[in-house]
Amino acid sequence: MQRKILDSITRFVSESDWVLLDADLTTADLADAIRHMKASSAPGMDGLTAGFYQVAPDVFGKCLAIVFNDRLHRSELLASQRKSAVVLLHKKGSRAVPGNYRSITIMPVDVKTLSKALVRRIIMTIGHLIHADQKGFVNGRSIHH
Incomplete structure (x- = not known):
């Protein structure tokens, strides 16, 4: 069964795409990600917001490129980058009803930058x-065409 599924795959990541995906992150990659984050987004547990990083995106992009490339080569983020907090936000209705809450995860902004x-x-x-x-959900394509 597994062989049948694998044999049915007709699209593959090209060699040039692998090179792009596997390349070290650049200062520009991370500075651009910083610039496109909401400045008012929730801070991580370190208290730093995207707005803080946006004061000097090229400087922080360079620092983050050094840190993340090192950590990605080691296949493990720093301990502080692997921690997040789950917070419950009240949506509407009675606060006594658990279904009236939704959870969000507060992650460090540097990790959000890496993800972006x-x-x-x-x-x-x-x-x-x-x-x-x-x-749907593919850039340049629309369900309305």
Whole structure:
């Protein structure tokens, strides 16, 4: 069964896409991610907001590139980068009803920056892997066409 599933795969990541996906993160990758974050987004447990990083995105981008490339080569983020907090937010209605809350995860902004930079790389390479009939949630495609 597993062989049958694997044999049915017709689209693959190209060599050039692998090179892009596997390349070290650059200062520009991370500075661009910092610039495109909401300045008022929730801070991580370290208290730092995206707005703090946006004061000097190129400086922080360079620092984060050094840290993240080192950590990605080691296949493990720093302990502080692996911690987050789950917070319950009241949506509406009685505060006594658990269903009236939703949870959010507060992550360190540096990790959000890493995620954004990696997602941007994936988006640049994934378009040809997803069938043309898939319209939703793919940049440049619309369910309205």
